[in-house]
Amino acid sequence: MSDFSNALKVTTTGLQAQAARLRILSENIANVDTPGYRRKTVSFEMEPTRSDVTGVKPGDVRLDRSELEVIHDPSHPLADATGNYLGSNVDLIIEIADAREAQRSYEANLKMFDQTRQMSTSLMDLLRR
Template sequence: MNDLARTMSLSASGLKAQAARIKHVSENISNVDTPGYRRKTVAFTLEETGTETRAVRTGPVRLSQADRERIHDPSHPLADASGTYEGSNVDLMIEIADARQAQRSYEANLKAFDQARQMMAGLLDLIKR
């Protein structure tokens, strides 16, 4: 029973981590046209004790250091003397792919959690008999 509880705990931490990733992807998508915005990414780490994985944790949020797009628009309030300003460095196609990957990972963790829950319920039913 302890292994099933650990499985559920690990799946729950994976759900939280993917939810954080989806949050940052949605922020990036909403700021795709914001001048000067830098893409946010989050890394995952495993919390381990010996040979046992305890949880998935999110690391610090990182800002992308990729070059931001230079946009020529002399009428824009942020334009410099040459008539250009820096846009964001968010690529919408990458964000959509990241969102799809996070969604699928979330669903996989949810299925693992549900399977462990069903197995635990079945085990409890057997013990009651």
């Protein structure tokens, strides 16, 4: 049974990591038009568990230090003397693609969790006979 619990631990850490990634991506998408907003990124790190298996966990959230978009709009309240202000550095296409990737990874982990649970249940049914 420890192999089943190890598999469940690994898939659970994957689910938690992808959920954290989706939260960061949704923040980026929500702030795509916020002046001065910097895109956030999260990386994954290995997470040792009590057993001999290794899971994954979200690492530090970092700000993307690429240049902010310069927007010319003299009527904007944040515009300087030249009529420019700094927008965000969030690219909506990249965020949507990353969100799809995270969603698919989440679904794959969920499917593995469900298959492991089904195998465990089937084994218990066989042992009861």
